[in-house]
Amino acid sequence: MTNEEFQHLLSRGVVMLDGATGTNLQQAGMPIGVCPEKWILENRQVMIDLQRHFIEAGSQILYAPTFTGNRIKLAEYGLDDQLAAINQGLVAISKEAAQGKALVAGDMTMTGQQLYPMGDLTFEELVDVYRQQAKVLYDAGVDLFIVETMMSLQETRACVLAIKEVCDLPIMATLTFEKDGRTLYGTPPEAAVVVLQHLGVAAVGLNCSTGPADMVETVQKMYEYATVPLIAKPNAGLPEWDGDKTVYRTTPEKFAQDGKLLIEAGAHIVGGCCGTTPDHIRALHDAVCQMTPKAPHASHHRVLASERQVVEIQLDGSFQVIGERINPTGKKKLQAELRAGKLDLVRAMAREQERNGAAILDVNMGTNGIDEKEMMLKAIYEVTGVSGLPLSIDTSSPEIMEAALRIYPGRALVNSISCETEKRKQLLPVVKKYGAMFIALPVSDAGIPKTLEEKHAVLDELLTDAYDHGFTPEDIVVDALVATVGAAPTSALDCMATFSHCKRDLGLATVCGLSNISFGLPDRMYVNATFLSMAIASGLTMAIANPSQDLLMNTAAAANMLMNKEGSDLAYIHRMQYFDKKEAEKKRQEEAELLARQGMPADVAAGESQQTEQGPVNPVYQAVLEGEKDAVVSLAQAELAKGMAPDAVINDLLIPAITKVGDLYDKQVYFLPQLIASANTMETAIAYLEPLIKKAPGQQDMATIVIATVEGDVHDIGKNLVGLMLRNYGYKVIDLGKDVPAGTIIETALREKVSVIGLSALMTTTMMHMKDVIAEAADKHYDGKIIIGGAAVTPSFSDEIGADGYSKDAADCVKLVGRLLA
Numbered sequence: 104m105t106n107e108e109f110q111h112l113l114s115r116g117v118v119m120l121d122g123a124t125g126t127n128l129q130q131a132g133m134p135i136g137v138c139p140e141k142w143i144l145e146n147r148q149v150m151i152d153l154q155r156h157f158i159e160a161g162s163q164i165l166y167a168p169t170f171t172g173n174r175i176k177l178a179e180y181g182l183d184d185q186l187a188a189i190n191q192g193l194v195a196i197s198k199e200a201a202q203g204k205a206l207v208a209g210d211m212t213m214t215g216q217q218l219y220p221m222g223d224l225t226f227e228e229l230v231d232v233y234r235q236q237a238k239v240l241y242d243a244g245v246d247l248f249i250v251e252t253m254m255s256l257q258e259t260r261a262c263v264l265a266i267k268e269v270c271d272l273p274i275m276a277t278l279t280f281e282k283d284g285r286t287l288y289g290t291p292p293e294a295a296v297v298v299l300q301h302l303g304v305a306a307v308g309l310n311c312s313t314g315p316a317d318m319v320e321t322v323q324k325m326y327e328y329a330t331v332p333l334i335a336k337p338n339a340g341l342p343e344w345d346g347d348k349t350v351y352r353t354t355p356e357k358f359a360q361d362g363k364l365l366i367e368a369g370a371h372i373v374g375g376c377c378g379t380t381p382d383h384i385r386a387l388h389d390a391v392c393q394m395t396p397k398a399p400h401a402s403h404h405r406v407l408a409s410e411r412q413v414v415e416i417q418l419d420g421s422f423q424v425i426g427e428r429i430n431p432t433g434k435k436k437l438q439a440e441l442r443a444g445k446l447d448l449v450r451a452m453a454r455e456q457e458r459n460g461a462a463i464l465d466v467n468m469g470t471n472g473i474d475e476k477e478m479m480l481k482a483i484y485e486v487t488g489v490s491g492l493p494l495s496i497d498t499s500s501p502e503i504m505e506a507a508l509r510i511y512p513g514r515a516l517v518n519s520i521s522c523e524t525e526k527r528k529q530l531l532p533v534v535k536k537y538g539a540m541f542i543a544l545p546v547s548d549a550g551i552p553k554t555l556e557e558k559h560a561v562l563d564e565l566l567t568d569a570y571d572h573g574f575t576p577e578d579i580v581v582d583a584l585v586a587t588v589g590a591a592p593t594s595a596l597d598c599m600a601t602f603s604h605c606k607r608d609l610g611l612a613t614v615c616g617l618s619n620i621s622f623g624l625p626d627r628m629y630v631n632a633t634f635l636s637m638a639i640a641s642g643l644t645m646a647i648a649n650p651s652q653d654l655l656m657n658t659a660a661a662a663n664m665l666m667n668k669e670g671s672d673l674a675y676i677h678r679m680q681y682f683d684k685k686e687a688e689k690k691r692q693e694e695a696e697l698l699a700r701q702g703m704p705a706d707v708a709a710g711e712s713q714q715t716e717q718g719p720v721n722p723v724y725q726a727v728l729e730g731e732k733d734a735v736v737s738l739a740q741a742e743l744a745k746g747m748a749p750d751a752v753i754n755d756l757l758i759p760a761i762t763k764v765g766d767l768y769d770k771q772v773y774f775l776p777q778l779i780a781s782a783n784t785m786e787t788a789i790a791y792l793e794p795l796i797k798k799a800p801g802q803q804d805m806a807t808i809v810i811a812t813v814e815g816d817v818h819d820i821g822k823n824l825v826g827l828m829l830r831n832y833g834y835k836v837i838d839l840g841k842d843v844p845a846g847t848i849i850e851t852a853l854r855e856k857v858s859v860i861g862l863s864a865l866m867t868t869t870m871m872h873m874k875d876v877i878a879e880a881a882d883k884h885y886d887g888k889i890i891i892g893g894a895a896v897t898p899s900f901s902d903e904i905g906a907d908g909y910s911k912d913a914a915d916c917v918k919l920v921g922r923l924l925a
Contacts, residue, residue: 104206104246109273109305112163112206113332113371117391120336120374121157121165122384125868126351128153135868136815136842138180140189143168147196154200156381161388162374166210166249167197173236175214179817179842187239194243208249208275209240211266213258215818220484221779226261226510233265247273250304251336252311252376254279254287256295256410257512263302264509273305275372277334279312279894280321287820287894289491289774292324294408298514300331301403301538308334311376313341314353315361319368326369328413330403332396335370337362339378342867342895344874344903349867351378359386363394371396377867377895405577405612407463407493407540409513411774414462414493416580416612416644421668422659423645425495425516425614426461428452429482431470442472446485447734453490454729459650460678464490465518466507467497476503483511488776489729495647496539501529508537517541518647519582522565523548531572542614543569544582551584555597558584559604566609580612580644581605587622588630595620595634599641606642617646617655632658640666653682723752723788727760730780735788749795752788753833761785761831765914778914779824785831805833806858806924811848812841813872818865821893824913825861832917845875849883857887859920862906864893874904888923892916 112118125139131149133142143150154165172190174183182189190209197207214232216224237248248266253259259276266274276299278286285291292309299307307329309321315337325333340353353361358379365373373391375383405416416423429452431438440448453464466486468478479498486494495516496507508515519542520530534541545552545562552558562581569579583601586594598615605611620634621627632654635646639662648655660678663671720728723742726735742752764781767773773781810826812819819841826836837855839848852860860880864870873891880889888907891900901909908923910916 104273106271106273106305109247113306117366117394117396118332118372119161119163119384119388119392120334120372121154121162122160122375122379122381123339123377124153124166124168124170125866126378127380129868135872138177138182139170140168140172140177140193141180141182143196144189144192147192150196151200153381154197154205157384158201158205160381160385161392162205162384164206164208164247164249164372164374165197165201166208166251167194167240167245168210169193169236169240170210170212170251173211173214173232175216175232176817179215186236190236190239191243194240194245198244206246207244208247209237209243209245211236211240211248211250211262212252213254215820217820218255218257218261220488221776226257229258229261230265230268233262234269237262237266237269241270241272245272247275247305250274250276252279253277256286256288256290256298259295259299260302260512263299263304267303274303275306275308275334276304277308277310277336280309281312281894283771284321284324285771285774287775289411289771289776291412292321293328293413294410294513296325296328296331296333297404297406297408297413298512298538300329301514303538304331306332306334306372308336308370308372310334310336311338314338315358315365319364322365322368322370326397328404328406329369329399330401331399332371333369333399334372335362335365336374336376337365337379338376339380339383341897342378342870342900344871344900349870353378353383355380355382355386358383359390362387363390366391366394366396369397371399402575403577405540407514407516409487409491409493410776411491412493418606418610418612418642418644419668421663421671421674422639422643423462424460424650424656424659425463425465425645425647426452426456426459426492426650427465427616427647428456428649428651429464429486430467430497432467438470438472441468441470441478445733446478446481447731449482450485450489450729450731453486453492456650457490457492460656460681461492461650462645463495463516464492465495465497465647467518469498475500476506479503479507480510483507487512488780491774495542501526501533504530505533505537508533508539511537515539516580519544520565520569521546522561522568527565527568531569531574535572535574540578540580541569541574542580542582543611545584551586555600558597558601566611576610580614581609583613583615583643585615585617585619587624588620589623595637599637602638602642606644612644613642614645614647615643617648628652628654631655635659636662639663653685657682721756723756724760727757727781727785727788728763730777730784732780732784732787735784736791739788739792743795749792753792753796757785757788757792758832761828765828765917768912768914775824779827782824782827782831782913786827789831805835806920807835807837807855808859808861808920809837809839809848809852809855809857810861810863811839811843812863812865813869813876814842814844815872816864816866816869817841819863821865821913822861822863825863825892825910825916828913828917829861829920832921834920845872845879848876849879849885852880852885852887853883858924859887860885860889861916862889862891864891864896867895870895870900873906877905890916890919890923 177183250262339351342349407414495518497518521544545558547561583598588594605613621630660675664675722738768778826838890908891906892910898909908919910919
């Protein structure tokens with residue numbers, strides 16, 4: 104199937120997908136815990152009958168049952184060496200069921216392993232895993248691909264890239280979102296649709312997660328940015344416990360009624376996930392088949408995205424700053440750190456620039472004495488770990504640019520592409536492949552243009568080439584080429600003309616290296632600030648600048664307000680409140696330094712000069728808050744050298760810090776990557792400090808807790824994080840792993856005198872085994888507490904099966920255990 108044929112299918116109206124596979128097969132006799140792919144191959148008629156029922160109900164696209172047919176998942180059943188035969192056989196089953204009446208999509212999903220830097224699996228290893236399966240599915244004759252039930256945007260990117268490197272079949276991609284409206288890894292729907300549609304998927308959306316009515320808001324948020332059709336494949340509501348099985352209460356009639364809301368919200372392709380039967384699909388088809396879906400937007404927003412947020416660049420919006428600090432040019436300290444293989448200063452610069460108001464962070468690793476490619480990739484991982492701002496990738500090497508774009512989990516800004524023949528020939532296809540925006544630099548093979556007219560002519564040539572490669576004006580930001588006014592007196596005026604020409608005549612955003620204008624002049628800040636005000640008035644969209652320069656940032660905020668930019672009045676007030684607070688802290692520090700020079704101890708001096716409600720944050724506390732794993736031990740050693748006891752460092756610094764991290768996670772200020780980074784930092788510190796603690800006579804150990812993923816379930820990302828957090832609070836944690844029988848869990852709990860058992864299950868089909876553990880506990884007279892959690896688990900389910908508590912995530916689990924053992 105070509106992309107054109109896929110678009111033709113969509114032009115005929117709402118496209119119907121199939122319904123659930125797993126829950127229907129279990130109803131037909133598939134046991135929990137078996138390899139689904141193997142069972143289907145051994146019971147092929149069951150699958151054929153189910154898919155034919157879906158076609159009769161109105162399904163136009165069937166998902167081949169290859170969902171977990173990648174080698175990592177199959178290896179859990181010892182079947183990875185049979186990957187080709189298994190996937191080929193499963194596609195054959197769906198094609199036999201379809202009989203030409205429906206398309207067959209090769210179905211791919213997550214591997215269950217965490218990507219670097221949170222796990223050990225590298226991006227290229229994951230791409231290779233997906234590429235292997237995609238090649239087999241393509242050779243088996245699938246019509247298109249579906250990448251579904253994805254919790255990680257980066258893993259989704261890896262799968263999409265793998266498929267695109269195998270073939271050019273249409274790709275649909277759907278993620279699953281938590282109750283807070285984000286994926287498990289913190290991606291909002293807006294970022295997901297922006298990144299994936301620019302990566303080249305034919306349709307994007309969401310599946311599983313919840314029932315149709317609760318999906319409406321997410322679809323609406325996606326539609327605002329969508330230039331491709333949207334997919335919605337909801338469950339038949341949330342699972343509930345009924346005796347000895349999980350059930351879905353949403354009737355086909357209710358499912359269909361709420362499904363109409365999805366079409367109205369912007370969905371074009373619909374079907375059903377967990378709990379949906381052919382009856383659900385038939386009712387949905389009958390309800391929506393005559394509806395006219397909204398067309399995707401004809402043009403896309405001028406927008407960048409990280410894994411955790413989007414940043415719009417609007418021609419008439421507020422001026423924005425690209426933070427320039429992460430660049431070793433002229434920074435001896437940063438150069439020395441990079442040569443030593445350290446990135447502490449890079450992380451600090453990222454945080455500082457975000458605090459000071461940068462909207463985008465420029466990352467440049469160009470300096471002598473290092474492997475620039477290696478450091479660029481490391482820097483991207485480090486910066487994305489501590490900041491949610493989108494990145495501007497700044498390198499003159501096409502090879503490094505491609506490597507950086509490949510692993511960046513968002514939509515980046517490329518800095519930059521010139522009109523030089525060889526550079527644009529190499530870079531334009533690469534930037535298009537990875538869906539990035541780019542800065543257009545009007546420099547040709549002849550060098551920097553000598554006149555304004557020549558500059559605009561070079562720009563026109565570059566734009567023509569870019570448009571021929573499929574770029575649109577919304578993908579391009581023009582660099583006005585600021586020259587120092589000391590050498591070129593008309594430089595500022597020429598730039599104003601370029602800003603105005605790009606905005607009014609070409610519909611293009613603009614950028615400049617702000618400080619270039621004043622090079623070689625005294626008191627440069629005043630020249631820069633004045634130039635900035637004039638440039639904004641002339642149409643400048645953003646500048647590469649240092650956001651810690653308050654005069655520039657305050658000037659920009661004032662200029663936005665005076666030009667009546669939307670929201671700029673409140674933004675100016677917030678900016679000045681931040682500036683006043685910053686100045687007060689600066690004054691306090693100066694007074695503390697003065698008192699210290701006069702002989703007063705530093706800690707007393709800090710107290711004497713206190714001008715704010717809160718004094719300096721302890722470095723150990725701050726290290727945990729910011730996930731500075733490499734620095735935390737030396738910082739803890741410094742506290743010990745000052746006389747602080749090891750247990751005091753844990754109780755007074757580490758535990759309050761990780762508690763604060765948990766609060767930030769609850770408030771959606773932090774997301775899973777930051778939570779894991781902070782937890783790992785604390786674990787490192789505790790591993791160093793605990794051997795130094797002298798246990799007092801009669802002092803009792805902390806409680807012992809057993810955690811396990813229940814039988815039949817092979818997912819453990821959430822469980823592993825729970826274990827990490829509990830260990831950080833001093834509990835002894837026994838992790839039994841995944842797919843653990845009830846008998847093993849209770850036997851271990853009794854033998855180790857465990858106070859709490861923690862059970863995890865990701866799938867609705869395995870949740871019922873939690874009740875098996877509770878029954879086994881009663882039978883063997885285990886009198887401790889049993890708590891449960893997992894993506895599909897709910898508080899009501901916990902109550903129904905008689906668990907002692909439910910936790911929604913790792914941070915909440917620590918609080919729950921504390922309450923139960925108090």
